[in-house]
Amino acid sequence: MSLKTLSPMTTFADPKLKDICNQNLRKQLNNLLNQLPENELQQALQNSFNTLVAQILSDKLPHTQLVDLFADAYENLLASYDKAELTESEKMTSYINATGLVMSVENAVHTFQDIYRVQAFLRGIHQALAEKKDSEAVYIVYPACGPCAPLLLPLISYYASRDIDRQRLKITLIDIQPGAVKALNKLISDLDIADYIHEVLCCDVMDFQPNYKIDVLVMEALQHGFTREGHLAFARHLVPFLSEDAIMLPEKITVTASLNIGQREYVDQWANQERSHSSLVDQDIQNERSVLGEVFSLSLDKLHKLTIIPLGDGMELVECNQVQIPKGIENINKTSLLLSVTATTFGNEQIKEYDSGITHPLCDMSVCIDFVPKAAEPDDLLVKSGDWLKFYYKLSGTPGFLPTVA
């Protein structure tokens, strides 16, 4: 089986489907594991990573070719993960802490399936590092990197195979899950890239206080609609540790609000598609959207200028933009508020709407425009066309936007 049958919106794939995929992969893996000696597995892993990276750095590949390359790398990656022999507790523990969700290691492994996101980061980091080519040492920090640090390690494996920047790149990988760190150490050893690794830390990003300045910050700790995980909290915490000309990837994350009928946006639009991607959206349906405007954007520059409102109990709000709900739109009471993330990892490398799990528009059902819901929920917000919606971002165990009527 290849990745072709997997939904690219990994976060939203039906849990059952996902499980079937996993079981099949596992079976295949077992065969693989039983056949190949350890060093051959490592070789296969390195080869698959290096081929993948060589190809995506040189060109934007057609979808099927990209999927094949990723599938090959993914299978080898899972083999390394399996060999790390995590305990049930290391694999399955998940929880919510002060800054957001800490997903189980078992789930985090599968973010590698989100291929356009991985591609945009690998290409972006490669270009960002080119800008640092004159530095003697480049401190790269990848917080909340998960068990595979998939947005960086394939690139490093590729560099290692060409002996590029060995010892000059000083990478710090951080994850709060002991299982993730165990898997990372196994992966680093299997990829033979220890020369590039400054340290692998098992700690809360919020407790990380480096005694060096960070030159490149690689971070992706968010889910669709910029929710659930601690991306913004982590970014705020790390600002003081950034060097003057630090690069943060993504360079920019933008969240846009729009209105559309859920059925049109999420069902009709994809009725004849096997997967979702920005290149496959239905232009007619996109034209039916009412774009309200930018709710929030995150860049290094913005990060220095956030307006924070403390709420007590350690909870804080970040002030965001306000947008107006237009008047005179037909069927506006049937539309829902969509929050769409797009990201520029670096330069021209973008993750557009629907390219990835994180850029899948989030439907905020709590905002009721020109109608009163039949079954009221405690956090419903009743608004009328013409109203201004003022957004705040909630820094808490369940981070996300909080729309209010201005």
Place this chain on the structure above:
Amino acid sequence: MDKLRITVLTSGASSLELIGYLQQINKLAGVLIFGTWDQEKAMLAQQLSQANISVQSCSNNENDTPITAITSWKCNLGIVFCCREKIPLPVANTPKYGSINLHGSPLPNYRGPDPIYWQIRNGETESALTAHLLTDQFDQGNIVAQEPIFIGPFDTANRLFSNLIQSIPALLETIFEQIKQFGQLQERPQQGECLLTAARLTEQDLVIYWHKVTAKQLCSQVRAGNPQHGGARLNMGQSHAQLLQATSSLLSTYDAPPGTIIHLSPDQGLIVALKEESIRLDIIANNDGVLDGYRFAKVCQLSAGMKFT
């Protein structure tokens, strides 16, 4: 004093222990089974006949049959126990000393058909087995005797019922003593108002209102429904399960909305946010069987961040 000959008026098998006890102390005259005939009643009748106990089934609005039975059994006291049917007053008044109902609460509180459930659900720590005279209104007659009973923090409905049963001999002793001393039952009116009632359970009562309930209340709700009603209902999307045991947890919710899973691990189990506190879901039953919180979450592919509805 004549020898006491007691008839038990009941509608279900839960009265068996009382019947057995009366037979053992040689005071049982017979058993009247009220209500629409069903399998439970048929089995009860059969069991009693096999033990050579006189049994009579009685349909609801017909007084001759029970009165004839009471008379022919030479019964002088009626005890109504675990009876969902209303006993007609002419029937209740047939025995010389009348009839008493045994109700599992410190009346006047928890009048109604489900006192055990509601006392546990409301977190009560003290209950009582009350013997009162029958009147036209359910559970409102004068009190004849009362035995206090403690409700322990882990007592389920079945545990409390067993404890009520165990206090029957002491309660009856008081009653027998009254008849011996005074030649009649000593009654006193129910004192105070009935502030808490014990309505018959509906499916609605088993729903968990994550936004409102406190940890203590939810633990009690679940305990009250365990095992008879399957604890409380656990819903997520289209899936349903029965929550059979829960325990307060000290984990912070970090402001996660009520119903959100805030922790899942083999070591600490399945912990869910409430409005201000959190709660561990210890034991859950579904089609697969009875599982601990962690295993339930695993088979249902739940993880932190997901929300019960």
